[in-house]
Amino acid sequence: MTIEKSSPKLCQALFLAVVIALSSAFCPSAGAATITKDKVNAYPGTLSGNADFTANGGGHTAKPGDFAIDLTPAGGYVNVADATFLNAATTNDELSVALWVKKYDIANSSAFWFVSPSSPSSSRGFQAHTPWSDNTIYFDTAGCCGADTRISANISTFPDYAAVGDNSWWTNKWRLFVFSKKADVKQIWIDGVLFLEGSGTAMLHTDFTFLNIGADSANGGQMHGLVDDFSIYSKQLTENQITNLLAGTLPTALSGSPGLIAYWDFNDFPPEGSFSTILPTPNATDADPNLVRVVHRDGVTPWATTNVSLKVDNVTVATTFTKVGDRATISYVPSPVFVAQSKHTASLTYPGPTGAPTTLDWKFTVGVYTRDRVLSRLGSFKGASTFSDSSGGRTAKPGDYALDTTLLGGGVEVSDASFMNAATTNDEMSVAIWIKRYDIANSSVFWVDSPSQSRVFQAHAPWSDNVVYFDTGGTASTGTPSACCGGTETRISDTISDFPDFMGDTTDISWWTNNWHLFVFTKKADAKQIWIDGKMFLTGSSLATLSTDIGRLRIGGQPGGGNLMHGLIDDFSVYSKALTESDITNLFKGTLPTALTSTAGLLAYWDFNDIPAGGLITTIIPAPDSSNAVPNLVKVVHLDGSSAWNPTNVSLKVDNAIVTATKTKTGGLLTVSYVPSPLFTGQSAHTATLLYSNASVLDWQFTVGTYTRDVIRSNIGVLAGAAKFTPDGGGKSGKPGDRGLDFGAANAGQSVQIIDASFLNIASTNDEMAIVSWQKLYQIADSALFWGISPSTGSGNRGFSAHTPWSNNTLYFDTAGCCDAALQRINASITTFPDYSGDVSWWTNWHHLVFQKKLSTKEIWIDGKLFLTGDNTNPLPTDFTIAWLGFDPPDNARLRGVIDDFAVYATALSEGSITNLAGVALPNSLPASTKLLAYWNFNDAPVGGPTIAIARGAGATLTITYTGTLQSATTLGGTWSNVGGATSPFPVTPAATAGGVFYRSSQ
Missing domain, CATH: 2.60.120.200 (Jelly Rolls)
Structure with missing residues (x-):
């Protein structure tokens, strides 16, 4: 099935059309959501992030037919988009939640988060950490984190845990948790035993909107583990009811009228199986260039090499097929890797529930990327980041580029930074980085994380308070996971005004913005150092040893986003040793990281000089496929690679017509702009094409917002x-x-x-x-x-x-x-x-x-x-x-x-x-x-036109929802006729033969 918008010309008379190409093979939307429904009212929960069903028998009973949700070590969650059903219970200031949990690790995470917009602290209506990284279980209601909203205790106070005394208590066995509130009485039960009781006088709010299982209200803080039999009750569960749950009684079979509201047993595994991974993500605009991968858990028909194939750009490619149990992985590594900003399609053919071939189609655009000079490790540009102009690097020489995070931020993400474990195993590592700031704001110049530790090796240089912070983490001296940021375990810091070479006071940021500065951060056992421009700035001690399960690295921010730096970064390098004064002095004087002695232990080095020869598009306005584009500007900015663009060879088409565009070039940056007159109307659809020497370089479409x-x-x-x-x-x-x-x-x-x-x-x-x-x-x-x-x-x-x-x-x-x-x-x-x-x-x-x-x-x-x-x-x-x-x-x-x-x-x-x-x-x-x-004055509301939308119904049925009059035609240029007897929503069943029917709404 293909859905397209009609051309702007077809919409001039307030027509809006959808095009439905009918074929015998039903093609699901790539990345279509996997749903699990509760057993009481069929409330849908959407598996999100990396969440997937376990294998058959993976639930807490381990019996055949018992599934659980696997949030995976990388994190995932289940989103229940409509949780307004909670409000009938919270009106009485009473609610209980029961769930089975089996953890992979102990990290900052939420077991569940019920979102109440009027509740303080990120809409924290009803939430639990089981536990936080400090091994403390927190239970928050109607906000956080005062005595009227929170009860908490360390798991070490639970006798059953104390008998084991380490994290294996969490990872080796399923645990039943119950969290309840009735008026001011709050309770936490673990495995049928009352763990904690306290007072929470803040009343539950009555505006709950949605809930997440395994994540916080912003879809962060994702839990790493398994979840089963998640149930919600309008009453505070009794000890007898809780012990019955522990003994195996299903939530639907509890006695005593507990007021069961919702219950997800996660046993509704789809017959077609489930996709846990689709890479690149469908419709991604920053896809990695070196991998196409699908991971699928078998449904009724098992996957095999004989019934699964992959096409990329409409050509069948040689793939690697592996299978572990009922989980199949099909991978394709392009050689050479895809070019930055190139567009591609992928089509996976696999067996559906009946064994008949089914096709999964998706498209993606490769993002901008850079490779390190040691082992070509991939770093992907994120957000608004791009390469600087030539000579924009710290040497200012032609051909020396830098990472420009821009004032909007973004940075470069290295999704696999496990190479650092060679250093952290010995509790020793160094990072060197050249920076030139645009501003002084809350930000990180780099950040390394791991599944077990959110902040393994991180620096603010500086934070908005002009203090340089250097944080390291892993295992604290007590043997528990370390936590930033106080005490003697993880952090050293000092204000930049204590650096003798810092010029001016902290209200003058020109020292940061006018010149490049070299920062080096080292750790060897508990000894830590910060060097600036070849000089020692700060020494200190941090007792926590470094994590040895490194996950990601973000240069210019925090992995996944956040704390984004605004400025330029160059020559970012990582070493397995604590650099010596001689090494650091040489780096400051211009020695390249690759030219240091081997004793430095160079692991990775990004010089950011690998801009594609053809250059890059750094700005596209409106954004491709935008649905709320600005009405007054079409703009493209191109950065030269080794071959400079001549502005006279550049042209721009809008709606397939050449327009008079303004072209300006500054250094290697060429800006092409067009201001439509009159402005585009709200909700109008348009296409744009950038051409160089009459050849299309960039095609995109957009819809103007209201x-x-x-x-x-x-x-x-x-x-x-x-x-x-x-x-x-x-x-x-x-x-x-x-x-x-x-x-x-x-x-x-x-x-x-x-x-x-x-x-x-x-x-x-x-x-x-x-x-x-x-x-x-x-x-x-x-x-x-x-x-x-x-x-x-x-x-x-x-x-x-x-x-x-x-x-x-x-x-x-x-x-x-x-x-x-x-x-x-x-x-x-x-x-x-x-x-x-x-x-x-x-x-x-x-x-x-x-x-x-x-x-x-x-x-x-x-x-x-x-x-x-x-x-x-x-x-x-x-x-x-x-x-x-x-x-x-x-x-x-x-x-x-x-x-x-x-x-x-x-x-x-x-x-x-x-x-x-x-x-x-x-x-x-x-x-x-x-x-x-x-x-x-907001009195300029547009005149309303017809609307039309299409969605998949049961089986192969499609449902068209519309306003106005539904019309159809067999070709786009053919005669449109009213669909007799049609009312919205209107069901459509694709025919078994190939062909096309076009629908539009008119007014």
């Missing part, structure tokens, strides 16, 4: 996720023609991105600015009304932000970073506002908000009354680029409510102006002296 424009400068805000315009009359006034912007009642990806917020710099240049808005919430939760991005500012580029409120009912107003009360933040609980009703339902009414700063004076006004004033001396940054409404990016915290009449002024408003706005005055009615910069 957008809103401010009435002063026509600044564009693009809606994303669940964000939408309210119905007519849904604005603050309630009058016809007045709309607001509705972000929805859940965390569903909603936001409005102001794609060019440089107008904020008009105000910030004078350290004076005000934002105003009407707001009506569905619920309070971790969220932000406004977030202005300043790349030079730390704390998530927090140039100007307002939480209205955070989930703790506190309003925060941050400028030029966070969260220093003298420099950056003022905050207060809404309970200090005399007009507050005392109940969070107060927020469900319209309220007018003003956040303003004039020099060091900051104020928050609510409904025309001064709520809070304070003094923050940090001046506003002057490099604002974009901004967000309803979204706090670093915390993925999104507003749940409606806003209207959002405006920005280049002055701090007077009490009179604020009073008028809190009445009936509109932002553009204030005097010109207030310097209104932007004003979104």
